[in-house]
Amino acid sequence: MDSTRQAAEAAIRIGGDPPARAGRGELAVFTWKVLIVAGVAALALFAWRVADALLLIFTGVLFAILLQRLAGLVRRFTGLSQGWGLAVVLVALVALIGGGGFLLGQSVASQVDQLREQVTHAIGQLPAPIHDQLVEQGKQWPWMTRLQSVASGVAYFIGDAIVVLFAAIYLAASPGVYRRGVVLLVPPRGHDRAREVLDVTGNALWRWLLGQMAAMAAVGVMTTAGLWLLGMPAAPALGMVAGILEFVPLIGPFLAAVPAVLIAFAQSPQDALWVAGLYLVIQQVEGNLITPLLQKSVVDLPPVVTIGAIAAGGVLFGLMGMFLATPLAVVALVMVNMLYIEDKLGEERHFPDPRKE
Template sequence: MNPNQANHPNTYTAKQVFIQRAGIVLALTLTALLVLGLLGAAFDVLLLVLAATLIALPLRAGANWLSKKTGWKEGIALAIVAILTLALLVGMGWFMSYSIGGQIDQLKAMAPRAIQNAEAHLRQTPFGEWLLENNVKPQRFLEGGSSRWLGKISGVVSTTLGSLANVYVILFLAAFFAAEPNLYRQGIVLLVPKSGRKRAAEVLDQIGTTLRGWLMGKLFSMTVVGILTYVGLRLLGIPMAGALALFAGLITFIPNFGPLLALLPAVLFALLQGPQLALYVLLLYTSIQFIESNILTPLVQQRIISLPPALVLIAQLIVGIFAGILGLALATPIVAIVLVLVKMLYVQDVLKDDSVKV
């Protein structure tokens, strides 16, 4: 036996215990990181599935309606609805590229001068000077890492949904969901014990109805916002009104943050013609946002589901941290799904309170 070990019998044991504990901590840390990584990847996949579902639901609803009206088979009706929808989108894309394609190019060309002009106006006020000294500059709101959204207004839809690969996955899944919705619905129901399968089917149907209604209402709001923005900008004499209105309508899909993103380029370009016009543009966008938030949204939601604005904002902040722009865009339907689950499975089934309607 080593004399040192004889004099210090617990020295080797203490080191061994320390190494074991350090190894356990390291293993647990690596495991936690792996689990978080898998959960993050799974969450991204779930968002893609949700986006595909939001596309499939109206397609399937249109196919069902056409099938009932004409007596055609659902497959034929779905094919017709899908072709008509694709033709409509292509037609709208062609019309927009033909009518406002030049305006989008002008926006790209004028963006640097608009930013410089905005900084010049900021320097004229103490608060603006403080912002610039603290490196809070307009271009930081227009640039995000490798993606410059103002330079890619023509690709705002693909930017909202994510990369081109994600768009492909979403459309691919949407086609399958729309073609055979009962297959996937039944697959989820079969995961529930027999005693709860009827209720599970009711919950899934209600979620589908809620999402479909919310989406149609959102598309209506986006259309109204785009039209009002175009009319208002034309009346104010703002150049490139078509491109700015298109962007405002599309970005309205993202509640809370969308209107702010839509406002920024309009104010920047209005500043090129003077601060008074920029103030008018600010008032215009504020008025349109007031109409959308206090008239259009409540009018739609009272027939579908009431979504607390604070809850939607909290969900956007949480989901946006993990999934970026896609999370911000899909936070509202996530809240809608959660509310349906809570009301039906907890309030109605557990608490036995049937007074709460979905």
């Protein structure tokens, strides 16, 4: 007993802790680790439950970047303030969309109706077992249920569009307020670095948007022209679908080709082969000529990262996740390169390319 007491007193004299005090310290450290893990898990669960709302806000951020950059161009050439520049951009977009809808609305509506009729006709040309199965499934889905489903989908889409629109307008009108709010979440010593990361991320997303919009426009025009030369019906509608689905890399072009090939098959198997060949050629031109030229001045995502992001986005968040997978991958790679490779490892980052900033 005396020897144990003497050992404890000796440990205190040389700066050590008695066994009981050391045990309490280890327990406190372990408790803090458990609390941290529990907090991270709770935060991840919360993010998972509100994932749809977060994706909508991220869409608003993308749209806000577009509005802010366009407003910056207006400021540069007119000398207006940021608010007035944004107002000019919004009025111009409303006029463009409204005027285009007024001039092309009837034409696009007729093309869409023609597309629907052609798809219906193509389904009727399918082999009897497949056609009968589709018809039987249609009979099991009453028209009232179908109407309610469509109405519900339209209502959700309009609601989501309103959320994205107003979020984008508020973000573009006062970007400094929200930027400062994000920076304040970081300890004071990291404020400058947080601002730098936000600037690089915004610039990378803007360059990605430029490249994506250029690729979408090119694919839409080429598809419309090619289908028109082949004598395919509803060429403008199919070209519009191809341009929109080009937003989803790798998978979008295959989805866009399905209705076109189906309509062509209703006319003849030879037409279906020609249309399939057209889409294949357009994608080869886009992938080997248009995209490499654009990537000289925009963000260049590694193909494997793009494929993995699209697959993960589709599995986790459905169609919305697939549409936003690539810009989310851009954000993730910027964070990894700047906060881990540069700050933690002390090495030079490679994404985005510093020469493109």
